Structures are given as structure tokens and as C-alpha cells.
Amino acid sequence: MTQANLPAPAADILARLADVLETRRPQAGGDSQTSYTAKLLARGPDAFLKKIGEEATELVMAAKDGVPERIVSETADLWFHCLVALTHYGLRPEDVLAELARREGMSGLEEKAARKQ
Numbered sequence: 001m002t003q004a005n006l007p008a009p010a011a012d013i014l015a016r017l018a019d020v021l022e023t024r025r026p027q028a029g030g031d032s033q034t035s036y037t038a039k040l041l042a043r044g045p046d047a048f049l050k051k052i053g054e055e056a057t058e059l060v061m062a063a064k065d066g067v068p069e070r071i072v073s074e075t076a077d078l079w080f081h082c083l084v085a086l087t088h089y090g091l092r093p094e095d096v097l098a099e100l101a102r103r104e105g106m107s108g109l110e111e112k113a114a115r116k117q
């Protein structure tokens, strides 16, 4: 899907998904019987952190195979589980987007060199 075909600005999609995930928290009454996210959040960090590891590995395998559809699908799975983790820790995709915005235009090589000083 190209940028032009996206149904809404990407940040809106992430924010809307995060809004849904917040309703799945145990404190918000998330129901493990009807929601995958609620089940994952109720099981605690070990459960969703393990999923992040699995999805990252699946993305690596998809990338090695070089099939674009699978790379996109596995990346979506990985992003979703990262959003579940952010939800647990009371963070939002906007926090990550702000960090990426802060880094915009900053060379990765310069940033790494600055870290060493």
C-alpha cells in the first residue's frame, strides 16, 4: 500500500489503535474472553515481551525470504505487539513518534558519536 492509498494519516491510525488497546487493560475492564489484547495484558509483561521476540524473529525470516507481503504483515504484527507493550507501561505511540521527530535529520553516525562523549 502506497502512502497515497493510506485511509488516514499514519499517526491517526496508531493513536486510534492505542485508544482501543487502552480499553483492553485489566484496570479498564478488558475482557480476556473476547479480546486477544486483554488476554495478553492480563498475563503481564512476560507474555507480550515474548510475543515481541517471536514477531521480531518472524520478521527477520520474512525479510530473509524477501516476500514483500510477508514483510509488511510481520512488521504489522511486531508494531501491534510493541503498541501492547507501550499500553502496559502507560505510554503512547505519540511518544515514540515524538522521539522519531526529535531525531529527524540527525545523522545516526553523528548521534552515535555524541553518545560516546
Ligand SMILES: N=c1c2ncn([C@@H]3O[C@H](COP(=O)(O)OP(=O)(O)OP(=O)(O)O)[C@@H](O)[C@H]3O)c2ncn1[C@@H]1O[C@H](COP(=O)(O)O)[C@@H](O)[C@H]1O
Binding pocket: 017, 020, 021, 024, 034, 035, 036, 037, 038, 051, 076, 077, 080
Ligand atoms: N492489529 C491487531 C493485531 N495484529 C495481530 N494481532 C493478533 O496477534 C496474534 C498473534 O499472532 P501469531 O501469528 O503469533 O498467532 P498465534 O499463534 O495465534 O498467537 P499466540 O496464540 O501464540 O499468542 C494473533 O491472534 C493476531 O490476530 C492483532 N490483534 C488485534 N489487533 C488490533 O487490536 C484491536 C483489538 O483487538 P482485540 O483486543 O483482540 O479485540 C483490533 O481491532 C485490531 O485493530
